[in-house]
Amino acid sequence: MSEPEQIGGKLMSLERAVRTFVKRGDQVALGGFTISRNPMALVYEIARQSIGDLHLVAHSNGQALDVLVGAGCVRRIEIAYGGNGRFAPTCVRFRKAVERGAVVVEDYSNYQMALRFLAGALNVPFMPTKSGLHTDLVRLDGFSPELRRVAALPAKKLVVLPDPFDGEEGDVVLLPALKPDVALMHAQQVGDDGTVRIKGLTFADIEQAKAAKAVVVTCEQVVPAADLRRDPDQNALPPFLIDAVVPLPFAAHPTACHLFYDYDPQHLNEYRAAARDDGAYESWLREWVYSVADHDEYLAKVGDERLQRIKADPVRGYAVGLDRR
Amino acid sequence: MSEPEQIGGKLMSLERAVRTFVKRGDQVALGGFTISRNPMALVYEIARQSIGDLHLVAHSNGQALDVLVGAGCVRRIEIAYGGNGRFAPTCVRFRKAVERGAVVVEDYSNYQMALRFLAGALNVPFMPTKSGLHTDLVRLDGFSPELRRVAALPAKKLVVLPDPFDGEEGDVVLLPALKPDVALMHAQQVGDDGTVRIKGLTFADIEQAKAAKAVVVTCEQVVPAADLRRDPDQNALPPFLIDAVVPLPFAAHPTACHLFYDYDPQHLNEYRAAARDDGAYESWLREWVYSVADHDEYLAKVGDERLQRIKADPVRGYAVGLDRR
Amino acid sequence: MSKPTTTGSAPTAFTPREMMAIAAGRFIADGDIVFAGTGVALLAAGCAKRVQAPGAVIFFETGGIDPTLDEIPLAVADSRVMDGACINAGIIEAFSYVSNPRLHTIAFLGAAQIDRYGNLNSTCIGDYHHPTVRFSGSGGACDAGSLAAGFIVFMEHSPRKFVEKLDYLTTPGWLEGGESRRAAGFARGGPIAVVTDLCVLRFDETTKEMYLAERYPGVSDDDVVANTGFALDVSRAVEALPPTAEELRILRDEVDPQRLILG
């Protein structure tokens, strides 16, 4: 590590990280879960750079998925759940895009998608599960055989295998590995050597990063490596898996970042309202994405008062007493 | 949790924990790795209670394996590595027992055994790997078909499956799940609610505990649950998987317990010397196991001076400058 | 047909949502692991833990296990499922607990459609490749339905939702009834009950067909039948015990004092 302050050349701007590591047509894994630790700044930048034809892979994702779909960057999705919890039981632009045939979806469950990332992380062709036997998740393909061939996807959505040990186990579902072109994630801390620390739930972020061909991390803080190496048990990813580090406070806004800030209920409610109408949504995108030069300008638009309001209690991890209606 | 100080009835003596949860003929998973965090106090107690015919399962184990084998408690072993690092590149009583035909061994690799515990933890019939194709680990069974039947083991050691997705992946090895009757482990801390925290490397302890039908934990300290719940990210196992908690400082001696104490080089060297000769080994067992009433008496025999000498630096985790020849 | 909105007189008047939370919570036994989700499921779990199952563990599929829940989470990834938990697990680890045969995990699930065997649809209406309505998708519902020791379904009771045939089978219930679930390869699990705004439905032990078990006070057999899109056995129905004053106090004052879910 000849230049720790540059994180070995991996420290870069949001603009450069997206331009370098996210290409038209890429398979992109979205970190986080519904309204928590979504890589929102990266998503806004992808929309600003108009990178299209993306193939999204995620277990449960909410806001990042919906903005990418809404901005027209997405062609295909493999997913278990597109929603924002109480703030949008089904993400609105996601729903509209599927109903209009603007995106093609192939459905899995949360555990199935997480296991597919694990298979990629372990570099094995598949993972077995008993989940989904005799359901339409197993019976119905979302992608046609032609699409599978053209997009270099596994030849089958999944395989149902009888117990190969000749025992009493019955059928098992084999889920093909995912190896995304790039994993996008947001972490609380990155060391100046590139070590990543995530606090709170990690969801499948770690498996996604290990499965991916490139990993881009935004973070709340860059800290001295020695601070993170004092307790290696708590670290999530080693430096050698990380390709780009973009230090950006509040880069998950309006989703939450445990111990740093809560989700922004007002922003999420306004988003949902705008998403319901095509015209209103275009205006929303113009106001919050296209006409915003960078993350600093975005935060200025959100405003200090709002950012203070969602600031997390450093012990509990969320904004105690926040008005969440 | 009506009685936190009793850890919901799970707090018990070493004698009772072993008598209740380790039966003749059980499949026993040994936690730790070579000379680190072996559940030694539990192993000595098993020997004292003369519980025999055990079927051991482990990835790499050293001292715990060798004492159980040496004391004649073991009939079968599924394992990747029986050694103590520089203190016994092959564990001596293990080697003698295999060469004499006193135990039957079936060989796997570290990754294979860890994946078998993971399969048990996930409650799936097998895990896939590319490791071991065309080796004797895959070609040669240690256990006969009759033994597999009698001992209720999977019908095959493993299965080699051609790529079920009709792709270019080639063959893959399917490793059958392990579901031990009991997992024995040593942890640094257990909360008074039963939450387990392990510091430093966890090896496959967590997968072993999740795969097992019962879990017995010795620990250096019982601490208030609130202390461990202040940072749930750092905890290894939830209370509902733990059956018995035995608070016993130095219960991993002569193996190391990260941040608490180092391995005991003198004890390990003396052990190896004794293990080479049947008579000397019998004396060793009498002196250090059979004639020792309990763990307190064992520690008194080791002596305070020695325990002070191996005490770990609380930051580095080991005894800095310890004479390890 | 009209549905009752509030039943009984003060101080034990209650809303259908309150009745649902309390009726569902009664299915939880001490020591159960409760796969809770959000919304009314979380109210049910919170009631159960405070009324009859203090040793039950409230569990989120995201990996937050037994958190304090000092505030109500509005999504399963909310920081409020992490605070004071015994462990913050990954998703794979979380589902390994759901699947663990040592643990009696009971899941609360919702859905857009349910059939007579308790199979659930939370994916779409219409043809899967050209849906007229798209929902969120399975999330962890298929996993919990496949792997947990059992599950309980929350449904709004309407003929659009209780259907003869699902548009998409997201979550396995009793499949085609009888022994078909075991034959499919599931070692355990299946739907235990369906809790609606009108009643509690259960499944016949042999045929695994849904039947009316308990009508809420003020609800008739006909109300239920009219809102169910398939033939329903009502011969075994009894009236549900209304919420006790104590159950209502706990639900309102302790579980959701901010009325974020109760509304």
Next chain:
Amino acid sequence: MSKPTTTGSAPTAFTPREMMAIAAGRFIADGDIVFAGTGVALLAAGCAKRVQAPGAVIFFETGGIDPTLDEIPLAVADSRVMDGACINAGIIEAFSYVSNPRLHTIAFLGAAQIDRYGNLNSTCIGDYHHPTVRFSGSGGACDAGSLAAGFIVFMEHSPRKFVEKLDYLTTPGWLEGGESRRAAGFARGGPIAVVTDLCVLRFDETTKEMYLAERYPGVSDDDVVANTGFALDVSRAVEALPPTAEELRILRDEVDPQRLILG
């Protein structure tokens, strides 16, 4: 036959073990992940990192990644592999790095027997079911040999160890030579070199048969052939570069100042 024990004159005299550590270390490139094990492997990794590969990561199969190594660990589970690491991983996580196609992981392995294709035995001598000598077993050797980008073997050079046929094939090398490793299903990997107390052996690019690449100073082709239990091509052999004064200083003063492994 006799083997040299120390070669050269002060101040550049060196032992075979020192030569082995330095010769093996030279195979490591900057950015490699070095699956290090203990003993002489650790010395080789320590030399490489300080000489030509400062960005190499020393990696232990137990999950300790890039620790300070202020003291030499005596087993891969030693606390000294955990101190100051960037991450303390589990075993499965550790092997996921070994297998990761993005990472160029090079493993140092030892063995009881090796054949002409670099296949290794660390399990037993004699029949597997009735062995005359039992060794430790694979540990992670089979995994590293199967999954890493390549591996380097440390061997004491003797005909008992360089054998025509292994008693047990623990770790896959080039299997039966030629394309057989790829045909077996391995996407990459295989033995790069064998470093002994006499020489460095490599593998023919086409046949994958072992050949003598470098004799240590003072060692003859005949010394090597006499200690090898199968026919060996020596036609390509050159003399190895002896350790430089700087390499020896680093090895002795920085890597193993307590001489725990150098002896």
